[in-house]
Amino acid sequence: MILQKIRTENMYLYYGNKMALNNVSISIPEKQVTALIGPSGCGKSTFLRSLNRMNDLIDSVKIEGNIFVDDINIYDKNIDVVNLRKKVGMVFQKSNPFAKSIFDNVAYGPRINGNNNKSELKEIVEKSLRDAAIWDEVKDRLHDSAMGLSGGQQQRLCIARTLAVDPEIILMDEPASALDPISTSKIEELIFQLKENFTIVIVTHNMQQAARISDNTAFFYLGELIEYNKTKKIYTNPDKKQTEDYISGRFG
Amino acid sequence: MSEMEKLRIFDNELKKLNERVINMSHLVEEQVSNAILALNTCDMKLAKQVIENDNMVDKLDIKIDKLCQNIFALQQPVATDLRYIISSLKINNDLERIGDHAVNIAKRIEPFCNYMSFSKKFGIDELANTAVSLYKDVDQLIKTHQLVLANDIFHNALIIKDNCHKASEKIIEEMMHQSEVIVVATNLMIIINLIERIASYSTNVAEAIIFVVEGKIVKHQKRNEEH
Numbered sequence: 001m002i003l004q005k006i007r008t009e010n011m012y013l014y015y016g017n018k019m020a021l022n023n024v025s026i027s028i029p030e031k032q033v034t035a036l037i038g039p040s041g042c043g044k045s046t047f048l049r050s051l052n053r054m055n056d057l058i059d060s061v062k063i064e065g066n067i068f069v070d071d072i073n074i075y076d077k078n079i080d081v082v083n084l085r086k087k088v089g090m091v092f093q094k095s096n097p098f099a100k101s102i103f104d105n106v107a108y109g110p111r112i113n114g115n116n117n118k119s120e121l122k123e124i125v126e127k128s129l130r131d132a133a134i135w136d137e138v139k140d141r142l143h144d145s146a147m148g149l150s151g152g153q154q155q156r157l158c159i160a161r162t163l164a165v166d167p168e169i170i171l172m173d174e175p176a177s178a179l180d181p182i183s184t185s186k187i188e189e190l191i192f193q194l195k196e197n198f199t200i201v202i203v204t205h206n207m208q209q210a211a212r213i214s215d216n217t218a219f220f221y222l223g224e225l226i227e228y229n230k231t232k233k234i235y236t237n238p239d240k241k242q243t244e245d246y247i248s249g250r251f252g
Numbered sequence: 253m254s255e256m257e258k259l260r261i262f263d264n265e266l267k268k269l270n271e272r273v274i275n276m277s278h279l280v281e282e283q284v285s286n287a288i289l290a291l292n293t294c295d296m297k298l299a300k301q302v303i304e305n306d307n308m309v310d311k312l313d314i315k316i317d318k319l320c321q322n323i324f325a326l327q328q329p330v331a332t333d334l335r336y337i338i339s340s341l342k343i344n345n346d347l348e349r350i351g352d353h354a355v356n357i358a359k360r361i362e363p364f365c366n367y368m369s370f371s372k373k374f375g376i377d378e379l380a381n382t383a384v385s386l387y388k389d390v391d392q393l394i395k396t397h398q399l400v401l402a403n404d405i406f407h408n409a410l411i412i413k414d415n416c417h418k419a420s421e422k423i424i425e426e427m428m429h430q431s432e433v434i435v436v437a438t439n440l441m442i443i444i445n446l447i448e449r450i451a452s453y454s455t456n457v458a459e460a461i462i463f464v465v466e467g468k469i470v471k472h473q474k475r476n477e478e479h
């Protein structure tokens with residue numbers, strides 16, 4: 001049986017009094033890739049950020065409804081947000097490595113979590129870089145600055161940094177939209193490998209990318225979840241006309 | 253190029269495809285009607301014309317294939333567009349085969365014309381005419397996508413197939429009693445078989461149109477066969 005890793009129930013999100021998510025109920029299966037698609041401003045990033053409480057950082061945000069990760073309500077009072085964000089990692093559109101060495105970038109998370117054991121850190125860094133499919137490209141220059149890497153390499157480094165704290169869920173917000181086609185296909189291939197061990201939720205503007213890499217696709221429009229289904233179904237025979245219009249480029 | 257421009261090009265390609273498939277269907281309709289008219293009237297000139305026109309069908313067949321190939325490669329169609337293009341490919345293929353069978357009928361008219369009364373005795377002319385009307389429905393269905401026509405096609409194709417079998421059985425019986433009719437009877441059996449194939453491909457086309465409109469795969473389903 002497929003486990004449901006993330007579940008939201010009648011979720012509403014407001015920025016001040018502006019509603020950004022309108023009654024979203026969704027169930028996201030474990031160890032699959034779920035793509036969030038929809039026109040700009042429809043709430044994809046907002047939804048993604050609410051899954052590891054990144055929205056807490058924005059004062060005006062108010063959330064109603066429930067969000068469960070592993071059947072635990074993550075907005076519960078006694079939730080440790082730091083632990084939650086370890087479990088639910090995030091990769092952004094613009095790769096944002098620290099102006100430090102490649103090694104230190106990946107070791108950053110484990111160190112913050114109190115791990116100062118040199119050999120353990122070395123092991124974690126190597127494993128994370130391997131899992132992020134960038135080890136071979138950087139193994140001889142781990143102590144060079146991360147800023148010297150190409151855009152695509154920086155993005156994979158950021159994925160390695162996310163993996164280093166041993167998450168279970170990885171949220172990705174347009175992780176390849178600033179990359180060239182070759183770097184993009186490396187990221188896509190990586191995502192395909194990662195889903196063996198991680199639950200991945202990805203926002204993408206690239207319709208073909210969503211079709212290629214995801215198992216499930218959720219189409220958002222004006223803060224509403226319009227249609228959510230197997231990607232195969234969405235791209236061959238969606239139930240809703242709005243979905244059809246959007247994926248075939250006939251929106252508006 | 254802006255998204256709107258890309259979309260306009262895409263929609264133009266789809267329109268072009270639609271026009272070509274409709275043209276193909278008209279061409280095949282002409283081929284089928286003429287082949288069967290030639291058969292029923294022993295019109296050798298018309299038969300020859302059907303045989304010659306086959307290269308028009310072949311040319312259009314290739315043009316449609318190429319257009320679909322380009323759309324797949326350049327436009328990455330999804331959803332209804334995707335189903336439409338897949339179906340167009342299949343329909344094109346089926347129409348081309350129906351056209352071939354019209355030609356095969358036309359090629360068999362000469363040996364067969366000396367025995368018109370024999371053919372009439374088994375109602376082959378009537379049977380052939382029902383195939384022409386069946387194909388007219390196919391042509392309309394391709395043009396209008398009105399699924400009621402698909403149901404008519406399924407229904408009528410079954411009747412035609414059934415009548416083909418019945419006629420074949422009668423002819424076999426005749427052959428057993430009268431060995432001198434073997435040559436003409438064999439010819440007749442081949443023509444009956446070609447008519448049956450046309451009915452069969454017509455069903456395929458109807459299935460493909462249902463796939464476009466409803467996204468349902470209805471082939472390989474047992475329809476209530478009435479014997």
Ligand SMILES: Nc1ncnc2c1ncn2[C@@H]1O[C@H](COP(=O)(O)OP(=O)(O)O)[C@@H](O)[C@H]1O
Pocket residue numbers: 015020038039040041042043044045046047058
């Ligand atoms: N920090 C914010 N403060 C106020 N409004 C915001 C904020 N972030 C996003 N929004 C608004 O919420 C809506 C959804 O935005 P977002 O989640 O970024 O959409 P998407 O990722 O689908 O493009 C938009 O109308 C946007 O303007």
Ligand SMILES: [Mg+2]
Pocket residue numbers: 044045046173203
């Ligand atoms: Mg966004």
